[in-house]
Amino acid sequence: MYRREIVPWYDADWIGWLVVFFMLATCAFGMAGISVAREHAEFRSYLWLPSILVSASALVMIGTVTRLLGRSARPPAE
Secondary structure: OOOOOOOHHHHHHHHHHHHHHHHHHHHHHHHHHHHHHHHOHHHHHHHHHHHHHHHHHHHHHHHHHHHHHHHOOOOOOO
């Protein structure tokens, strides 16, 4: 007997694209933080924090997009 595989809600495609959207927003927030830290001398010692934020959100975004595109490239299971 064949049963369709149940996909958990957190692994749905629309959740993946929502994650990508929030990671883009987080990247933009981090880039704004880098810009502010470069403009003001008293904040230059905190440049590491928005840099880590941008790097982490970019890694999550790349991983999520790779997974979503790889999933859409495969034919659906019958």
